[in-house]
Amino acid sequence: MIVVVGRREKLVGGEADPRNDGEPDTATWQRSGGLPLPMFIMSTVTVFVMWVLTAAVPCQERAGLANHLPVPKHLNWAQSLVGIHEKIGDEWKKKEKKGSAGLMEEMTRMEKLGHSLIEFADGFHYPAEKEAAESAAAQVAEMAEICRRMEEELVPLQQQIREVFHRIVRSRAEILEVLEQAGKLSAPVV
Template sequence: MPSTDNEGSSSPFSSIGRAIYGIRQGQVHSLEANQRSTVRDSELESFQKQVADRFQYLSRVGDDELLSINWMRKLMDAFICCHEEFRAILLNNKEQVSNTPLDRSIFEFLERLVKALDICNASRDGIEKIRVWLKHLEIIMCALSSNHRAFSEGQFLRARKALMDLALAMLDQKDSGSVLPQRNRSFGRHNTNKYHHRHFTGLSRSHSWSVSRSWSAAKQLHTIASNLVPPRGNEIVATNGLAIPFYTMNSVLLFVLWALVAAVPCQDRGLNIQLSVPRQFSWSTPVTSLHERIMEESKKRERRNSNGLLKEINQVETCAQRMTDLVDSVQFPLTDEQKMEVEQNVKELTLVCEALRNGLDPLERQVREVFRKIMTFRAEGLD
């Protein structure tokens, strides 16, 4: 009888079936890879567009609005939004980010974030310092409020004393020879000691030092800027384009921290940071424009040893100088012209105080939020 073994007769069909199955599987994997690639490209393009749009919006402001508290809050918000989209890109490409060559990129970014945390803390110190100035400004404002009564010599003596205290408070800590320890309300930790709060309002409220006396904002910025170069073509290809958002986010981080140090009083401020972005990046033009405008403003203020480029700080310095000149020059009884000058200066001072009262808390919250976002990202990155 002929053999009834089916293996020989069925094996060619099995081989063909396996081959067809393999081809189909390969097509499915290829299709999935193409879909992943399309989604990734869309994410990368969206990220670049968001960065460009946000900084284009920030660059449209006039010189009178640039570096104001309101503008700085918008800058912090832009960083938070860009940071969140960058984080989403990394989470969607976790496997590739954790492997060579991107593992080195994530490590370098996490190292820069450590420096960013210090700058956030130092900026918080600077905001607290401005609050101390505000208290002196309010004393001056109250002392010289006429309430439709004749100005007395006692009012001017009180205003002069407050102006002297303000001048000392606005000196750099090293220049003032202060022996009080400058502490910072470290983010997330508050001192509940009522005695400490009552006697050291405006100084620090935490049990930990924010930055040491030898700490330098300028050095931190230089460290963050070091080795920050645009990715080369082979790096872009090797990382499927992911090298681009790393460079973009590093540049955004550097610019935002640099602007923060420029705006508020910081220990050993220094703004001589090179920020050269190739023109092929869509966000290059607005970021470069803002960098140039802020540097130009810095050159104007250097002559007066300004505490910071924040618009409201400039107003404080201007009002304080005018008020000091006025208080030192008046003679009693005041002439009608002198009374009008005092009242006008008090009005200007009132506007400055209102801007600081309304703006400092929201700005501090934004800086705190930046700090927390960075902390969360570092924890996720290390995990």
């Protein structure tokens, strides 16, 4: 049976290896028939996906976004995950320096259009210059198109994220059930 302790999971009767931030140690792996590693991988991928979603969608507070993702370097898939993590982190740092809202192209474009329209409104004098009014009208039309496109695309994305989350929860519950049954089968009869 796996118990969550702080940020670590431990198999009852076996500790997570403290040197690698939650990865199951060899003894735990052998006693449980090899299931703690898939649990560790699922947890790591879940944390990574949540981090990517946080990076993609703008929010007010981004403290800690570029934090280190604890992935043991000896796992064959770790380098790919760390590489993607670093690229997204670098991209976020570039956007942060520019004062950008998020990594999604639509959000960035909306932000630029919004700033431009605010500048137009701040410097507006009646009657408006024909060229400035046409430019503002084009920007408003582009903003409306971006909003429409985001509405159309974000609803299916929200649905997909919800489905993936439920699949992860179901898979995790199934693995916990298998671990519990394996523990009952391997427990000595008194």
